[in-house]
Amino acid sequence: MTSAHDTPTPTAPTEPTEPTVQVPTRMLVEALVRTDHTVDADELYSTAALLGMSDQQVRLCIKRLVVEGRFTQEGRGRKAVLRATGATEQALAPDVEFVTHAYRQDAGLAPWDGTWHLVAFAVPESARAARDALRAALTRLGGAPIQGGLYVSANAWEPYVEAHVRDLRLLDHVSFLTTDDLRQGGNHDPAALARAWWPQAEIADGYRRLDAVSRPRLAQLRTPENLSAAQRLTIAVELAAEFTRAMEPDPLLPPELLPQPWPGTHARELFARCWSLLDASEESDSEGAGVRLFELFGGVARQVTASG
Structure with a gap:
């Protein structure tokens, strides 16, 4: 039994730690494909270093991608240029329709018709x-x-x-x-069916992680003078990686079938605000072909922030 003298001193609650963003090397290469279908090796190695990747790690990944026929390589080392093959370009085609649909749902512009x-x-x-x-x-x-x-x-x-x-x-x-009349056993409540059929808790956790990654980066992007172009590009890759991880398993259920507030709505809004600031920086810095990531998310971010 614990005496009064043994009562433990209450400790202050700890602040949640920022998640570490893991970007696979292959994802990094694909993220840095520019609008002319090329990857600048110097930009690739510099961004990889900021993400904690070694030059050897990048070289091995490039070699694998070339052997697989995903890219061709012109030149060597940091002076090389990688060019995406036709098959890679097709695989990298953005699911813009699905991203746009998610934001339309968040804005209440795509209500469920019960079907x-x-x-x-x-x-x-x-x-x-x-x-x-x-x-x-x-x-x-x-x-x-x-x-x-x-x-x-x-x-x-x-x-x-x-x-x-x-x-x-x-x-x-x-x-x-x-x-519009679907039941499983005696269960015909649409929201209950959605809970039974899709792993909503896991999907929500992915968006909470995206939220936690986006918050500190939004703060950084609000003072762009403190960030180099390479640092902004690194932030873009990290955000895109987490956004992809959160969105891929999401069936984009209508809000009527989800618990409210739904973490995905706020996480996507934070992501869009980050991307709006990144997009503005890219437009002011860009010379020649820009990174396709900005082409993919820039238009959506502008629509969201304009409507907000």
Whole structure:
């Protein structure tokens, strides 16, 4: 038993620590692709150093990307220029529509009409690889499996699903349907179904992390005179990496199906404000082809900050 003299002294609550942003080397190379499809090696090595990467780490990554046919290399060392191949350019095409849709939802401009969108498929075992690819595509598009061969989304995803289905040559094995009367067992409450079908707690944690990463960088960007061009580019890469990590698993459920306040709304707003400041700095510093990251997020950031 503890006596009065043994009562522990209360300690002040500790401030949450800023998360460490981990940027894979491959992601860094892809993030620094410019609008003319090239990567400047000197810029790549300088940014990598600010992110704690070694020159050897970058060299090995470049070598792998060239061997894989993702980039070609002209020149050597810091004077080299990497050029994205056609396949890489296609893979790096931004999902601008999905990013824009997320911000429209945040602004209350895309209310849910109560319709569930379902995709059902029965693909023979002889086409197992295509079947697995279809499942992966449906998950990437925000679908949730509710039974074997049956996936659901709260968004009108049919054009995107059909494009994947046609590429996989599975159109004859897939059915599309919509309904406003969907229940699982005795559960027909849409928000409860959404909680059961999508990992909302994990998705919310990703946005809380994006929020924690964005806050100190927003403070830095408000005094741009204290940042070099290389430091601003590093911040852009870090923010883009965390934004991608948060957005990739997010099915972009309508606000009507989410707990409120939803962490994604505030995290995306902070990110947009960061990017608005970065975009302004890029416009004043830019000479020649700019980094594609600014092309991707700049327009969205301007729309959000203008409407806010």
